[in-house]
Amino acid sequence: MKKTYKIEVDCANCAQKMEDAAKKVAGVADATVSFMTQKMKVEFAEDVNQENVMQEVLKACKKVESDCEIFL
Amino acid sequence: MTKKQKKVFWRIIVAAVLVVVVSLIPVKGAARFFLFGIPYLIIGYDILKKAALGIWHKQVFDECFLMAIATVGAFALGEYREGTAVMLFYQIGELFQSYAVGKSRKNITALMDIRPDFANLLVDGEEKEVDPDEVEVGSLILVKPGEKIPLDGIVREGRATVNTSALTGESLPREIETGDEVISGCVNMSGVLTIETTREFEESTVSKILELVENSSMKKSRSENFITRFARYYTPAVCFLALAVALLPPIVQLAMGMSPLWAKWVIRALTMLVISCPCALVISIPLSFFGGIGGASAQGILVKGSNYLEILSKTKYVLCDKTGTLTKGAFEVTAMHPADGVSEGELLETAAVCECFSNHPISRSLKAAYGKEIDQERLSDVEEIGGHGVTAKVDGIPAAVGNEKLMKKLGMTFFSTEEVGTQIHVVKDGKYLGLLMIADVVKEGAKEAVAELKRNGVKKVIMLTGDSKKAADAVATQLNVDEVRSELLPSDKVDSVEAILALKNRGECVAFVGDGMNDAPVLSRADIGIAMGAMGSDAAIEAADVVLMDDDPGKIATAMAISRKTLGIVRQNIVFSLVIKFACLGLGAIGYVNMWWAIFADVGVMVLAVLNATRALVYKRG
Numbered sequence: 001m002k003k004t005y006k007i008e009v010d011c012a013n014c015a016q017k018m019e020d021a022a023k024k025v026a027g028v029a030d031a032t033v034s035f036m037t038q039k040m041k042v043e044f045a046e047d048v049n050q051e052n053v054m055q056e057v058l059k060a061c062k063k064v065e066s067d068c069e070i071f072l
Numbered sequence: 073m074t075k076k077q078k079k080v081f082w083r084i085i086v087a088a089v090l091v092v093v094v095s096l097i098p099v100k101g102a103a104r105f106f107l108f109g110i111p112y113l114i115i116g117y118d119i120l121k122k123a124a125l126g127i128w129h130k131q132v133f134d135e136c137f138l139m140a141i142a143t144v145g146a147f148a149l150g151e152y153r154e155g156t157a158v159m160l161f162y163q164i165g166e167l168f169q170s171y172a173v174g175k176s177r178k179n180i181t182a183l184m185d186i187r188p189d190f191a192n193l194l195v196d197g198e199e200k201e202v203d204p205d206e207v208e209v210g211s212l213i214l215v216k217p218g219e220k221i222p223l224d225g226i227v228r229e230g231r232a233t234v235n236t237s238a239l240t241g242e243s244l245p246r247e248i249e250t251g252d253e254v255i256s257g258c259v260n261m262s263g264v265l266t267i268e269t270t271r272e273f274e275e276s277t278v279s280k281i282l283e284l285v286e287n288s289s290m291k292k293s294r295s296e297n298f299i300t301r302f303a304r305y306y307t308p309a310v311c312f313l314a315l316a317v318a319l320l321p322p323i324v325q326l327a328m329g330m331s332p333l334w335a336k337w338v339i340r341a342l343t344m345l346v347i348s349c350p351c352a353l354v355i356s357i358p359l360s361f362f363g364g365i366g367g368a369s370a371q372g373i374l375v376k377g378s379n380y381l382e383i384l385s386k387t388k389y390v391l392c393d394k395t396g397t398l399t400k401g402a403f404e405v406t407a408m409h410p411a412d413g414v415s416e417g418e419l420l421e422t423a424a425v426c427e428c429f430s431n432h433p434i435s436r437s438l439k440a441a442y443g444k445e446i447d448q449e450r451l452s453d454v455e456e457i458g459g460h461g462v463t464a465k466v467d468g469i470p471a472a473v474g475n476e477k478l479m480k481k482l483g484m485t486f487f488s489t490e491e492v493g494t495q496i497h498v499v500k501d502g503k504y505l506g507l508l509m510i511a512d513v514v515k516e517g518a519k520e521a522v523a524e525l526k527r528n529g530v531k532k533v534i535m536l537t538g539d540s541k542k543a544a545d546a547v548a549t550q551l552n553v554d555e556v557r558s559e560l561l562p563s564d565k566v567d568s569v570e571a572i573l574a575l576k577n578r579g580e581c582v583a584f585v586g587d588g589m590n591d592a593p594v595l596s597r598a599d600i601g602i603a604m605g606a607m608g609s610d611a612a613i614e615a616a617d618v619v620l621m622d623d624d625p626g627k628i629a630t631a632m633a634i635s636r637k638t639l640g641i642v643r644q645n646i647v648f649s650l651v652i653k654f655a656c657l658g659l660g661a662i663g664y665v666n667m668w669w670a671i672f673a674d675v676g677v678m679v680l681a682v683l684n685a686t687r688a689l690v691y692k693r694g
Contacts, residue, residue, distance in 0.1 A: 036362040
């Protein structure tokens with residue numbers, strides 16, 4: 001199950017960091033962040049609560065880049 | 073500017089004015105520290121905060137950290153004005169960068185913005201404005217002049233000219249009328265159309281294209297991956313280098329009994345930190361690729377990812393399907409050979425009338441060549457003889473249209489030619505009227521397309537086809553392709569691609585261009601698959617990496633030119649920023665570069681790189 005979220009991030013390097021952080025969250029099978037389109041695409045593992053996972057993803061991203069936003 | 077950018081803009085103005093004012097006040101020591109501290113905090117508080125948060129979250133080595141250390145260090149050494157200036161220019165650079173990126177993002181997304189906002193649904197003759205999502209297959213929708221066609225469908229009523237440029241890059245409008253298929257995303261320029269939808273919005277052309285484009289920047293190129301890996305090691309490495317510059321020389325000098333000159337070496341180290349900021353690289357490379365993808369889509373070329381743009385630039389072998397790719401994939405009357413005393417008009421008219429009841433491709437091509445409306449009443453006693461042709465009465469006179477076998481069966485004497493194609497013989501009232509040649513014709517511009525590929529550095533253009541050797545060779549000579557492989561089954565095509573893949577040198581790539589149902593396996597097997605979009609099958613478009621929306625083979629060379637331009641810009645930016653950075657770093661370490669040069673090496677290089685990157689968006693033919 002893949003879903004795309006709108007994000008707000010100011011620098012390309014930070015977008016990369018968000019991608020790395022999101023990939024490490026439990027329940028995320030894969031994640032890609034596009035700085036240019038300001039979008040995050042998340043592929044969820046099976047049988048997970050996507051909302052809870054995304055909360056974790058947001059937390060993880062805030063940790064690596066305090067200035068980012070994911071519009072859930 | 074966005075709200076965030078406006079806020080930074082005003083902070084820059086206020087801080088810049090304060091710096092100038094404070095510089096004019098003749099105070100020294102602590103008073104000067106406090107006076108410069110005001111503009112410094114105004115301009116830099118968020119950077120300091122982010123640097124602190126970064127350390128707290130164990131994400132130490134980022135730009136904010138570099139800037140914070142450099143400026144705080146400058147303050148500690150009494151270089152208040154330089155410290156504030158570094159922060160000020162850093163913010164100016166950041167603002168410019170976010171503005172430039174936002175602007176090109178907007179330009180590019182505007183190019184790709186083909187999403188229809190609504191559909192005029194007809195319910196019991198009343199029209200209702202609804203979301204395209206809600207329209208079911210088989211509904212009737214109304215499209216007025218100036219509106220986008222929201223869903224794929226068939227025109228049930230009305231005729232109009234539609235502009236397909238958003239989809240195909242083709243500026244010539246297309247005429248459509250009742251019975252024609254239309255694809256979503258085109259703009260209706262004149263006339264009201266009633267369309268019966270054949271697909272849901274999700275499945276419609278416009279949604280598929282949007283999805284492709286939106287996902288395209290998710291597939292990262294090798295250059296982009298290189299930069300992320302590079303940045304990961306580069307920033308910490310520079311920090312440790314700066315630390316070494318700050319500590320080692322003074323300690324050595326101390327050990328040798330000389331004065332350690334702490335301040336001098338620490339300033340050099342701080343200068344290096346300012347220079348080292350990797351943002352010029354990190355920002356300009358994805359921006360260039362995105363610009364290239366945007367520029368290509370303005371030409372009707374959809375590239376599904378930056379990695380494919382990279383492969384396109386390295387393509388040395390182009391394998392092409394014949395039918396539908398280099399040829400029109402439709403039969404046309406290519407020659408007429410009337411018997412003595414018979415006019416071409418009579419020959420064609422008899423053939424067209426005899427075939428007018430049928431929808432066979434050959435019949436259609438005859439009718440198309442005739443061009444006039446045919447009164448079906450003129451035809452009677454039609455008898456179709458499978459594998460031979462047709463016998464009938466035209467205006468009451470017996471006639472026959474068909475191949476050699478039919479002529480032999482009727483015991484007619486006939487002639488034939490050496491030309492490539494299907495021969496259609498015509499008989500009327502027991503008399504042989506002559507012969508029509510029907511063949512698939514080469515697309516306009518296909519020959520130039522092959523020549524253009526050669527000019528773009530392609531070593532070999534190879535045509536693969538399931539068609540007969542005779543037909544394939546004829547097209548090949550006409551187009552000047554290097555090699556032909558004919559009478560291939562779909563699996564043979566895959567084998568051919570694999571043979572070329574084995575043959576090529578390292579660093580060279582193989583492209584396959586196709587359109588048909590059976591091309592999907594070959595498209596995915598080649599390094600890069602290019603599909604003809606408007607006519608191609610959905611499966612082929614799905615399997616392809618690049619889609620040419622207007623089916624013009626000439627666009628292959630255009631796509632390659634765009635990719636090479638983009639890659640050129642990327643390379644320029646990598647080399648340019650690294651050379652300046654390393655030169656300044658080296659000079660900084662031995663004290664030849666001061667803080668002001670350091671600011672140029674950081675902000676200036678970044679601005680230039682971003683400006684260079686935006687060139688990727690523009691493509692000029694020629």
